[in-house]
Amino acid sequence: MALLCTRAHVTNRLVALGKRQTWARAASAMPDVEHEPWSPPRTPVPDYDGWDAQLEADFLPRRSTHSKSYHQSRPPVSNPRAGIVDSVLDLVGQTPMIRLTRLSKELGISDEIDLIAKCEFFNAGGSVKDRVGLRMVEEAEKDKRIKPGDTLIEPTSGNTGIGLSLAGAVKGYNVVITMPMKMSEEKMNTMKALGAEIIRTPTEAAWDAPDSHITVAAELAEASPNAHVLDQYLNAGNPLAHYDGTAEEMLRQTGGEIDVVVMAAGTGGTVTGVGRKLKEVLPHVKVVAVDPVGSILAVPDNLNDYKRLEGYQVEGIGYDFIPTVLDRNIIDSWVKIDDDKAFDMARKMIRHEGLMVGGSSGSCMAGAYEYIKEHEAELKGKRVVILCADSIRNYMSKFLADEWMEEHDLPSRFGPADGEESPAESLMSKVREKKMSGLKGALDMGWLSQSEYEAACAALEK
Ligand code: PMP
Numbered sequence: 001m002a003l004l005c006t007r008a009h010v011t012n013r014l015v016a017l018g019k020r021q022t023w024a025r026a027a028s029a030m031p032d033v034e035h036e037p038w039s040p041p042r043t044p045v046p047d048y049d050g051w052d053a054q055l056e057a058d059f060l061p062r063r064s065t066h067s068k069s070y071h072q073s074r075p076p077v078s079n080p081r082a083g084i085v086d087s088v089l090d091l092v093g094q095t096p097m098i099r100l101t102r103l104s105k106e107l108g109i110s111d112e113i114d115l116i117a118k119c120e121f122f123n124a125g126g127s128v129k130d131r132v133g134l135r136m137v138e139e140a141e142k143d144k145r146i147k148p149g150d151t152l153i154e155p156t157s158g159n160t161g162i163g164l165s166l167a168g169a170v171k172g173y174n175v176v177i178t179m180p181m182k183m184s185e186e187k188m189n190t191m192k193a194l195g196a197e198i199i200r201t202p203t204e205a206a207w208d209a210p211d212s213h214i215t216v217a218a219e220l221a222e223a224s225p226n227a228h229v230l231d232q233y234l235n236a237g238n239p240l241a242h243y244d245g246t247a248e249e250m251l252r253q254t255g256g257e258i259d260v261v262v263m264a265a266g267t268g269g270t271v272t273g274v275g276r277k278l279k280e281v282l283p284h285v286k287v288v289a290v291d292p293v294g295s296i297l298a299v300p301d302n303l304n305d306y307k308r309l310e311g312y313q314v315e316g317i318g319y320d321f322i323p324t325v326l327d328r329n330i331i332d333s334w335v336k337i338d339d340d341k342a343f344d345m346a347r348k349m350i351r352h353e354g355l356m357v358g359g360s361s362g363s364c365m366a367g368a369y370e371y372i373k374e375h376e377a378e379l380k381g382k383r384v385v386i387l388c389a390d391s392i393r394n395y396m397s398k399f400l401a402d403e404w405m406e407e408h409d410l411p412s413r414f415g416p417a418d419g420e421e422s423p424a425e426s427l428m429s430k431v432r433e434k435k436m437s438g439l440k441g442a443l444d445m446g447w448l449s450q451s452e453y454e455a456a457c458a459a460l461e462k
Pocket residue numbers: 127129157158159160264265266267268269270271315316317358360361389390
């Protein structure tokens with residue numbers, strides 16, 4: 001079986017496609033009759049269109065920790081980092097939460113609002129998607145649909161690919177990743193190091209185009225019964241990893257005290273899984289989702305009108321279709337964030353909190369900032385949690401580099417504000433002054449001629 005998740009709408013599409021192709025072939029056999037030229041059969045891709053009844057039916061029985069109410073008295077989870085673990089996969093999950101007091105101050109957010117980051121970049125492979133890669137493999141193993149030695153093929157913006165490659169390396173699967181050109185070389189090289197093979201696809205290809213990362217993955221999987229697409233866009237393991245993992249941890253870590261949770265959406269697995277669990281346990285929680293300008297995930301749809309489907313640089317979030325694992329009914333508010341705000345905020349998070357986050361964490365925090373500013377009065381005394389999905393490791397040659405920012409017409413705001421002297425500049429001026437005064441002394445003592453003195457001063461000025 002090529003695609004693991006065979007679904008009724010895929011089948012319908014196949015039937016329709018089959019009829020069209022039979023007609024086209026018959027027509028091409030009659031050259032005098034006007035006909036469409038024959039083209040090779042196209043591999044169908046699933047008809048993603050947001051959360052549906054079939055996914056709900058897949059999701060419910062697979063939950064491992066269904067808590068209707070949350071009790072602070074639950075036993076704490078043992079800390080895997082306190083002792084020796086059997087493999088790096090034991091270090092997926094159990095990520096820390098950090099209070100962002102310094103960033104709040106820098107942004108002028110009221111100190112009566114408790115701003116906390118769930119730091120998913122501490123996962124073993126460096127992102128929130130390690131949880132999903134591992135969970136999808138575990139679910140498929142449980143169902144006996146895959147076995148070590150098989151080939152896992154996954155279309156991804158990179159982090160799910162890293163998570164799968166990590167699980168593949170440890171458990172013994174071959175991994176083939178299809179990934180749009182836009183995504184960083186850092187991600188590609190990380191996956192290569194883990195033993196995966198990477199096929200790059202055009203960034204501009206629409207999700208269901210013949211050369212999209214999704215179609216190419218489906219096509220490859222058709223070539224062998226031992227090749228499988230676990231498909232993060234419709235695999236219940238994706239939101240389940242967050243429902244059972246990320247959200248449960250947040251509840252334990254905060255003692256159940258959360259009022260607002262802000263997450264950036266890609267497949268939507270994080271926002272759906274976390275949002276669903278938190279709302280079941282704490283019905284008052286507001287779920288805020290962040291969608292990059294250019295994407296069309298946000299609701300209402302007119303939020304997406306500005307620069308609709310135009311390209312953007314932030315990686316891992318936003319799409320031109322609605323993944324099945326995204327349940328938009330869970331979300332109370334959407335915020336649209338552009339590259340400029342995302343990267344500026346990511347740099348501020350690094351600079352003021354020492355959080356080594358990637359660009360989508362900047363989008364998430366920038367979205368949280370806009371939400372907080374709009375609801376500041378009612379949020380006093382409340383706790384807002386943001387989720388930081390990945391780290392700068394994935395973007396060392398991208399938004400971390402001033403040259404890249406300039407090349408992409410994005411403001412690079414590291415260092416002092418315009419006209420301000422930096423600490424290093426101030427120290428250098430002091431050293432220069434001291435040397436100048438030494439030279440002046442040497443001139444006064446007659447140890448230097450006037451011209452030697454002037455040449456030495458000019459050299460120092462440089
Ligand atoms: N940020 C980054 C950097 C990601 O790679 C992803 C996953 N594509 C997300 C956020 C969003 O996660 P999800 O797919 O669960 O919506």
